Each structure stands twice: as structure tokens, then as C-alpha cells.
Amino acid sequence: xxxxxxxxxxxxxxxxxxxxxxxxxLDGVDFEASAGEVVVIMGPSGAGKTTFLTIAGTLLKATSGxxxxxxxxxxxxxxxxxxxxxxxxxxxxxxxxxxxxxxxxLENVRLVTAGGVRAPASATNRASExxxxxxxxxxxxxxxxxxxxxxxxRVAIARSLMNNPEIILADEPTGNLDYKRGxxxxxLLRQISVELGKAVVIVSHDHRVREVAHRSLWLQDGQFRDKxxxxxxPVCGQLVEVETALTLTWEDEAYYFHAAGCRxxxxxxxxxxxxxxxx
Amino acid sequence: xxxVARKNLFSERTRLVISVxxxxxxxxxxxxxxxxxxxxxxxxxxxxxxxxxxIWIAREGTTDFIVAASILPxxxxxxxxxxxxxxxxxxxxxxxxxxxxxxxxxxxxHLIGFDPVSEMGGPVRVTEGESIPGPGEVIxxxxxxxxxxxxxxxxLNAAGTDWEVVGxxxxxxFVASQAVFVTIEQAQEALxxxxxxxxxxxxxxxxxxxxxxxxxxEHNVPGLVGFTSEDFAAxxxxxxxxxxxxxxxxxxxxxxxxxxxxxxxxxxxxxxEKAREYGILKAVGFKNSYLYRAVFEQSIVTGLLGFGTxxxxxxxxxSFIQDLVPQFVTLIRWQDILGVAGITLIMSVLAAYVxxxxxxxxxxxxxxxx
Numbered sequence: 034x035x036x037x038x039x040x041x042x043x044x045x046x047x048x049x050x051x052x053x054x055x056x057x058x059l060d061g062v063d064f065e066a067s068a069g070e071v072v073v074i075m076g077p078s079g080a081g082k083t084t085f086l087t088i089a090g091t092l093l094k095a096t097s098g099x100x101x102x103x104x105x106x107x108x109x110x111x112x113x114x115x116x117x118x119x120x121x122x123x124x125x126x127x128x129x130x131x132x133x134x135x136x137x138x139l140e141n142v143r144l145v146t147a148g149g150v151r152a153p154a155s156a157t158n159r160a161s162e163x164x165x166x167x168x169x170x171x172x173x174x175x176x177x178x179x180x181x182x183x184x185x186x187r188v189a190i191a192r193s194l195m196n197n198p199e200i201i202l203a204d205e206p207t208g209n210l211d212y213k214r215g216x217x218x219x220x221l222l223r224q225i226s227v228e229l230g231k232a233v234v235i236v237s238h239d240h241r242v243r244e245v246a247h248r249s250l251w252l253q254d255g256q257f258r259d260k261x262x263x264x265x266x267p268v269c270g271q272l273v274e275v276e277t278a279l280t281l282t283w284e285d286e287a288y289y290f291h292a293a294g295c296r297x298x299x300x301x302x303x304x305x306x307x308x309x310x311x312x
Numbered sequence: 313x314x315x316v317a318r319k320n321l322f323s324e325r326t327r328l329v330i331s332v333x334x335x336x337x338x339x340x341x342x343x344x345x346x347x348x349x350x351x352x353x354x355x356x357x358x359x360x361x362x363x364x365x366x367i368w369i370a371r372e373g374t375t376d377f378i379v380a381a382s383i384l385p386x387x388x389x390x391x392x393x394x395x396x397x398x399x400x401x402x403x404x405x406x407x408x409x410x411x412x413x414x415x416x417x418x419x420x421x422h423l424i425g426f427d428p429v430s431e432m433g434g435p436v437r438v439t440e441g442e443s444i445p446g447p448g449e450v451i452x453x454x455x456x457x458x459x460x461x462x463x464x465x466x467x468l469n470a471a472g473t474d475w476e477v478v479g480x481x482x483x484x485x486f487v488a489s490q491a492v493f494v495t496i497e498q499a500q501e502a503l504x505x506x507x508x509x510x511x512x513x514x515x516x517x518x519x520x521x522x523x524x525x526x527x528x529x530e531h532n533v534p535g536l537v538g539f540t541s542e543d544f545a546a547x548x549x550x551x552x553x554x555x556x557x558x559x560x561x562x563x564x565x566x567x568x569x570x571x572x573x574x575x576x577x578x579x580x581x582x583x584x585e586k587a588r589e590y591g592i593l594k595a596v597g598f599k600n601s602y603l604y605r606a607v608f609e610q611s612i613v614t615g616l617l618g619f620g621t622x623x624x625x626x627x628x629x630x631s632f633i634q635d636l637v638p639q640f641v642t643l644i645r646w647q648d649i650l651g652v653a654g655i656t657l658i659m660s661v662l663a664a665y666v667x668x669x670x671x672x673x674x675x676x677x678x679x680x681x682x
Contacts, residue, residue: 087677092595113599120597131592131679133316135323140315145596150315192596204680 037067038101039199039232040089045098047084047255058084059095060255066232068199071223073235073242075263075272076252082236083204085252089234090123090202091115103199120145124193124231126222128205130185132177138164138188139173145195156195163191167221183214190221194229201225203235207242219245240265240272264289267306268298283307314602316593317609320586328614331578335618335659336625338571339652343626345560345567346648349553351641355485356552360545362436362483365403365513366522368544372535376551377544378422378486380407382510384536389512398525400517403432404509406499409489412470417460420489423470425499425509432513435493436483440464443479444495450475451493455485459638468492471502487552487639568655575618576663579611583667587674594676603671608664615660619653 042064049056058081066072076082087093088100091107100107103122107115119125132141139160147156164173167187177185186206193201203222207215223245226233235242240263243249251258253274262275271291278289279296283303290296299306321328360368360377371382386404393402406425411418426434428444435443435451441464445451450470452462457480462468468475470492484491500506516522526538539547583590590603630642 083680087680090595092676116594116597116599118597119595123597125595127592127679131588131595133319133589133592135319136315140319144315148314148316148598148602150313150318152315196597 037069038065039068039103040064040066040234041099041101042085042089043099043101045088045095045100047081047088047093048096057255059088062098062252062255062257064089064250064257066200066234068230068232069226070248071226071233071235071246073237073246073249074252075237075240075243075249077274078238080252081255082252086202086204086234086236089200090125091118121196122198122200124196124198124201126186126189126193126201126203126206128208130177130182130189130209132185132188132192134177137174137176138169138180138184138191141177141188142191142195145192160191160195163194164188167191181214182210183217186210186214186218187221190218190225194225194231199232201231201233203233203237205237205239206235207237207239212241215239215241238271240270266291266295269295313609313613314606316589317606317613320582320606321610321613324582327578327582328617331575331614332617332621334574334578335571335615335656336621338567338574338659339619339622339656340625340629341567341570342564342655343623343644343648343652344630344642345564346652347626347630347642347644348640349557349560350643350645350648352487352553352556353549354643355487355641357545357549359436359484359486359491360541360548363405363433363513363541364515365432365541366516366519367514367526367529368539368541369512369514369526369529370510370537370539372537374537376548377407378409378489378548378551380510383505384509384512386507386509393514398517398521400515401430401432402512402514403427403430404496405433405511405513406496406503406505406508407433407510408471408499408503410470412468412492414468415461415466419456419460421456421470421492422484422486422489423499423503424484424491424493425496425503426493428495432515433511435479435481435491438479438481441477441479445475445478445493445498446495447498448474448476449478449494451479451481452477453484453490453492454480454482455638456490456492459490471499473502485641487641568659571618571656572659572662575611575614575659576666579607579614579663580667580670582610583607583670587670588679590671591674591676591679594674595679600672604668607667607671608661611660611664611667612657615656615663619656622656623649623652 042062045059045062047059049058074082074085088095102118107118142163143152143156143160147153164170167190169184169187172180172184206218210218219242222233225231263272264275266273267288269291273289273291275289279293281288281296281299288299370380371384374380374382393399404427408423410421410423412421424433439454450468456462462477464477466477468477522540526540529536529538593603627644630644633640634642
């Protein structure tokens with residue numbers, strides 16, 4: 034398994050601010066993701082998830098520690114070399130899709146490897162194949178504004194695969210999608226990992242993402258925490274840590290909440306929300 | 313061209329039109345001013361250039377052809393010039409600026425009396441009618457004819473005399489006034505300048521010695537000045553354009569600034585609007601050099617489109633405006649068009665400078681924010 038490690042973070046720390054204003058967004062984090070594996074990183078807001086993802090994607094410099102991508106240590110590389118690493122070894126999927134509005138679906142995907150107006154036929158063929166693979170063969174000439182949220186995210190996934198990277202980093206990939214589209218995207222990410230042999234690292238609040246993951250990690254206060262017990266907030270839908278969450282017992286069953294407002298809503302109509310289960 | 317540059321440029325048609333329009337107006341203004349300068353330069357000094365003389369001799373204090381208050385006695389001149397072997401021929405010339413009337417209009421003219429035998433200082437190119445006017449006859453410049461509707465057979469009143477127009481010529485348009493040619497005897501009689509002239513025109517056997525001979529006249533004959541034809545033409549141009557050039561320069565600079573501001577602002581606005589997209593490109597692995605190139609390409613293509621439109625409008629409008637406003641004498645040279653293309657290129661590069669700095673500061677991490 035060790036030889037298949039696509040992404041490795043060793044004792045990574047990221048500190049924002051100085052003195053009294055110092056915040057440890059990541060605190061000595063160790064992490065590995067291998068080819069063919071989907072790893073989901075969850076945690077409360079402010080836990081350091083996005084910091085983790087941007088450091089793993091070489092967009093942000095760690096204060097200390099090592100980041101190895103496809104076997105290459107990146108912490109000593111300059112900005113241009115890091116850009117090359119991102120372009121060759123990493124694919125990004127964003128919550129808000131981040132497609133270029135004036136480019137068609139095909140151009141958005143093809144852009145990663147062909148930035149000129151006249152793209153090589155090989156780039157166009159690969160982009161077309163990817164879009165067809167994700168059921169967007171009929172949408173190649175559509176602009177992002179003409180696509181649904183699910184279609185946009187599938188274009189973004191195709192774009193992330195255009196350069197055939199070892200690692201896919203996804204930030205809240207279902208955040209802007211309804212339940213059905215979210216499920217489709219998650220299955221797609223699983224498929225990419227298993228069938229194409231990519232290491233897929235997903236950062237998310239959405240507990241449903243765990244269904245497609247080979248591993249789930251809980252990031253809190255800048256550190257991964259093992260053996261954590263989580264529950265689903267029956268009102269607000271967020272995954273919460275049982276140990277620290279707000280609690281309410283109804284008909285001998287404990288329910289856990291992300292915030293006081295969520296608990297108040299539950300108290301107003303417990304029968305309605307209890308039926309959805311607390312996990 | 314980069315696809316990002318092309319798409320960003322052409323996806324916002326209104327902005328593109330504003331940007332291209334701004335540069336086009338700037339180019340139009342710059343090209344027009346240059347063409348106007350060239351046109352005036354050509355017209356104002358052109359007559360002196362075209363006169364078949366190597367040296368112009370005038371009364372001391374005379375600086376140029378347009379504002380000349382020179383009176384020279386002709387008595388004995390023939391004898392003196394005849395003794396100098398290096399002189400091929402000489403001729404007296406009268407040129408007096410004055411007001412005239414004709415066809416119910418008042419006009420500013422230069423009444424020019426020339427020797428009909430040597431024809432030195434006479435009509436440069438006769439385009440219609442007689443080439444030598446007889447007693448009571450004049451040859452007028454085409455520009456005067458166009459401007460005031462004067463034609464052959466009409467009567468022009470100047471210096472208290474009615475003259476019949478018997479011919480037209482070109483090359484005597486000084487923009488603010490135009491040449492009207494009569495014989496020197498007629499001019500002397502009408503102006504009460506018997507035995508006098510304003511200039512003596514000298515043609516040398518060896519034109520290369522003109523400069524030296526002009527200096528010799530100044531040193532040896534008190535009260536006279538001598539100019540080579542080139543120097544006199546340059547001084548004549550400077551008389552009119554010397555005051556105009558600083559004004560034209562200021563307007564040229566303003567036109568450049570306007571073009572730069574319009575293109576700079578539109579490119580900057582387009583860059584700021586697309587800042588997130590540039591951040592996305594950075595995030596997925598595009599280097600700053602790619603993004604800079606995208607901005608420069610947008611700016612340069614906008615500049616080229618603006619230049620093409622502006623230069624085209626200049627050529628189209630040039631002749632049209634000249635018909636409406638005769639004083640709007642323009643001369644469009646390809647060297648000037650090339651120069652304006654260079655100015656537009658500089659404008660485009662400068663316009664992209666601030667947006668490029670903005671791009672350099674974009675943090676790709678920001679694209680992770682929803």
C-alpha cells in the first residue's frame with residue numbers, strides 16, 4: 034500500500050497570526066491517501082478543513098512539516114514549480130464549481146491542458162471523452178450559465194481529471210447540490226477513485242459523503258481525532274461530535290444538535306424530526 | 313491567442329465597443345492632428361520650396377515669407393548681379409498680404425507680382441486658363457477659388473484695382489490666405505511700388521554655394537538679408553506652426569491620455585470582474601505568465617481594433633471634412649500611420665500594466681470560498 038501513496042502530509046502545522054492572535058489551523062497533522070482510495074475529512078466549521086485542503090493542494094504554504102505529492106516533496110519548491118505540480122498531479126473540485134463563465138463545457142475541461150484558442154486534437158478528444166463519460170456529451174457547447182448545478186459539477190469533475198492527476202481534492206463537492214444530484218456526484222467520485230485509481234480526498238460537512246468513503250477522518254482544532262462518536266443533527270442536518278454537541282432526550286432517545294437554534298426547532302415539533310433519526 | 317483572452321474580450325460586447333471606441337477616438341484625434349500638422353507644413357512652406365530660386369534676398373528685419381515687410385530698390389540691381397559670375401539669373405518679386413473682395417466675399421490674399429519673363433515666383437502649377445496674366449488680369453489659387461466660389465471670368469478687387477480672373481493654379485495656399493498672381497509691373501503700379509520689389513530671387517550656377525553667398529550678402533550689403541530657399545521655407549513654416557506646435561503637442565498628449573485611460577479602465581474593470589476566474593486558473597496550475605499574457609493580449613487586440621477603426625475613420629473623414637472646412641488641410645502619411653500604430657501599442661501595453669499587477673496579487677485560495 035505504501036508504494037501507492039499519492040498524497041502524504043508529515044507533521045504539518047499551519048499557524049495564522051502572531052502572538053496573542055496566533056491560531057493553529059493545523060497542528061502536527063499526519064495524513065496519507067493512496068491510489069484508489071476515497072478519504073473524507075469532516076469536522077466542525079473552523080476545524081481547519083479548507084486549510085488542510087489548500088496545503089495538500091500546494092496553494093498554501095505550511096508553517097512546518099512535509100507535503101509529498103506523487104512521491105515528490107513539495108515544501109522546497111518555488112511558486113512556478115508548485116503550479117506545475119498542481120497542473121500535472123492534482124485535480125480540484127470546488128463547492129461553487131468554479132467554471133469559467135465565458136467558456137463552453139468542452140473549453141472549460143480542455144483548458145487545463147490546452148490554453149490556446151487552437152487546442153490540439155488530442156486535448157479536444159480527451160475532454161470530449163470525459164464529458165461523455167459523465168453523461169454530458171450533449172452539453173459540450175453549453176456555457177456554464179446554461180447548465181444545472183449537477184451538470185456544472187460534473188463538468189468540474191471532468192476538468193479535474195483532464196490532466197490525469199494522481200490526486201483529486203474536493204472541497205464540499207455536494208454543498209451546492211440537492212440530495213439527488215449530491216448522491217450522483219458522490220457516486221461519481223467513488224467511481225473515479227476505484228475505476229481510475231485516483232486518490233480522492235473530500236472535505237465536507239455533508240454526512241452522506243461517508244457512504245462513498247473508504248475512510249472518514251474527523252478534523253477538529255487542527256488535529257485528526259480517532260475513535261470519535263458522531264451523530265447527525267436531525268434538524269440542521271450536520272454531522273456533530275456527540276461528546277461536545279448540544280443534547281436533548283425525547284422518548285428515551287438522545288438527540289444531538291449543531292446549535293441551540295436547531296435544538297429549539299426540534300423541541301417545537303419533536304415527532305416530525307425524530308422520525309428522520311439521529312444516527 | 314489564448315482562449316481565455318479571446319473569450320473574455322469578445323463575451324462582453326458592450327465593453328469591447330466602449331474600449332475600442334475610446335481608443336479609436338484617441339487614434340482619430342492623434343492622426344488628425346498629425347495630418348493637419350503635415351498638411352499645414354506642406355502648404356505654408358510649399359510655395360517657397362517650389363519657387364525656382366536658391367536665395368531669397370530681402371530687407372533687414374524680414375524673417376519669413378508670410379509676414380514680410382520688405383521693400384527693396386531695384387535700381388542698379390541688374391548691373392550688380394550681372395557682375396557676379398556665380399549667379400545664373402535673378403528676378404524681382406513682390407509679395408504683399410492684403411484684403412480683397414470678390415463674389416460678394418471678403419478674403420485674405422497674398423498679391424504676388426512676378427516677372428513674366430523669368431517666371432520666378434509665378435504660379436507653381438497652372439491648372440486652368442492662362443499661365444501669364446496680362447494687364448488687369450490675375451491668376452488665383454485653386455483653394456481661393458473653392459473657398460469663395462471664384463472662377464475664371466470673375467472680378468477680384470485688390471489694392472484698389474479690379475482684376476479679371478484668367479487662370480487658376482495650385483501650390484499657393486498658405487491656409488490663412490491664398491496667392492493671387494499678377495505681373496510685377498501690374499503689382500508695382502497697383503501698389504505704388506514703382507522701381508521697388510519685396511524680394512530678389514537669385515538662382516546660382518552651383519546651388520551648393522547658396523548658403524555662403526547668402527551670408528556674403530548679409531555681410532557686404534548693409535540693410536539686406538539673404539536666405540537659402542530651404543532656410544526661408546523653414547522660417548515661413550515656423551512663423552505659423554511655431555505657435556501651433558506646442559498647442560498640437562498638448563492636444564496629442566491629452567488624446568494619448570484619454571485613449572490610455574479608456575483602454576486602461578476597461579481592461580482593469582474586465583480583470584477585476586474576472587478576478588475569481590484568474591484565481592481558478594492559478595489554482596488549477598496556470599502560472600502568472602499565462603495570466604499576464606491573457607491580459608496583454610486582450611489589451612493589445614483592443615488597441616489594434618481601436619487603431620484600425622480610428623485610422624479608417626481618419627482616412628474616411630479626412631477628405632469629407634476638408635470639403636466642409638477648407639482650412640482643414642490634412643496630409644496623411646503612411647509613416648505617421650505607422651507612428652500612431654506604435655503609440656497605440658504603447659498605450660495598450662501601459663493599459664495592461666495595472667491589471668497585471670492586480671492579477672499578481674490574486675490569492676488562489678480565495679476560490680475555495682463559496
